Amino acid sequence: MKHRMFLLSVLVAGAVQAENFWSNSDFEQGGEVPSGYTTPSGEPSMTRWDEPAASGSHSLGIVDTKSDTFANWVSDRVVLPQSAIGKTIQIKYKKLFNMADGYARLSVTFHDFSGKGMKDGGTHFKMEGAGEGWDSKKFMEATQTVNVPPHAVSMRIALVSAGGMKATGEVYIDDLEVLCECFVEIVG
Ligand SMILES: [Ca+2]
Secondary structure: OHHHHHHHHHHHHHHOOOEEOOOOOOOOOEOOOEOOEEOOOEOHHHEEEEOOOOOOOOEEEEEEOOOOOOEEEEEOOEEOOHHHOOOEEEEEEEEEEEEEEEEEEEEEEEEOOOOOEEEEEEEEEEEEEEOOOOOOOOOEEEEEEEEOOOOOOEEEEEEEEEEOOOOEEEEEEEEEEEEEOOOOOOOO
């Protein structure tokens, strides 16, 4: 029996595939703004969709020059794959930042069937001070995990320079993937 259980676990582990379900990951598609993103509040004039870039010629960026306001990029709500609900997903991205008097944040929020934000579904990844790679303008890779609440239907991602209203500085994100390791298919 022990032998059979071991064999089964090997087959399952070998079959798990991390799939990216986020579109426009490299931020290269769009018109006046990158496809799938808006600047719904704050100071849109401080948002950037240009270089520096880790891939191609665009990243999602903010140059916050004002200590009394902020800027943000907010994604559309994206319907979660059924198999991601209640599971852990990975947010993988490249970041370049130099923030003072506060921090910028990459925020992940989950929403219920009516589109309302869920109380237990907010995670903020802070970027404070000068990030590793800033001096050489090299984007650094980050991977963070988030738990998807059981009743979540959709999620969105926001890049915000409002980690404390006084925060100023620059922040850029590129190659953003949302990976779900829950498409289990036993092939053995
Ligand atoms: Ca890019």
